[in-house]
Amino acid sequence: MLGLFNKKANTLLGIDISSTSVKLLELSRSGSRYKVEAYAVEPLPPNAVVEKNIAELEGVGQAISRVLVKAKTNLKTAAVAVAGSAVITKTIEMEAGLTDDDLENQLKIEADQYIPYPLEEVSIDFEVQGVSPRNAERVEVLLAACRKENVEVREAALALAGLTAKVVDVEAYALERSFDLLAQQLGSGDNDQTVAIVDIGATMTTLSVLHKGRTIYTREQLFGGKQLTEEIQRRYGLSVEEAGRAKKQGGLPDDYDSEVLQPFKEAVVQQVSRSLQFFFAAGQFNDVDYILLAGGTSSIPDLDRLIQQRLGTQTQVANPFADMALSSKVNAGALASDAPALMIACGLAMRSFD
16 A cells, blocks of 8 residues: 555654755644754755656665755654655545445455556555545545555665655645645635645646645646756856855846846746636636745745735745744754745655644
């Protein structure tokens, strides 16, 4: 089984392997309050991960080893995630009252109707969602399937760093879990809101729309902060490393803001607008209550203000740690600036408390 919905796991490290870095987060909880015990981010070698697929196992394993040292954690079990595009999910109805074992056996018999790969090549998992609204004698079951190689390569990367993958989750579900922390920050206490989370990574922008706290739509497109880095490189004749550093720390010529950064921000606004148009065209919604920006690129100064101004929708940068306590070994400033990029790692670390 895939372990997407694994119940009890004790404390797990949330490890998010993105296309440019490995992010690690360790949380503890007392009562309803979380505490950040450890966190670190470590860059990956170029092209070690391509469009969310691990291409160079060694390079990723070494980066995980380095991030563990940086974070000063001694935990050995972790939760990782596969990209939503690698997972097929389907809600199906089954007889109520079956035990988990019966459900599993029944699903194995029926799964090939729903999954376009040979069953020996996939890991499957399921979670009972509740009684079917159409028939009280049946339950709705969420079936998730992912090609084994996607799961195994992540387990292998962790193993190279001496870690055991206890949970393999789906990025969209990890995001949904950390969104629970943000829902209170969005002002209104009601849970009926429709919120668009725009996760702008280095190479990929993912729009996830949540209604009443559940993901109802996701869409990935190839666009990200790497385009800004490449433009800085091209215009100012810098190496990839120099351009990346200058993007974060500043020190670029005076024309950078108007000639490079502003056009890139306009391109982000266009991408967000276009993604939302696809979502509105797909169905019953023609508006969202909030836009939350996540991912490394979202910390560009005033990007949230520009999007809010152009699209007329309240926009803010996601910070899942706003109400958390921090351990003394966590650098608060660094955590605050990395916060929007840690949404998935945070949702993974929260699996410790399911």
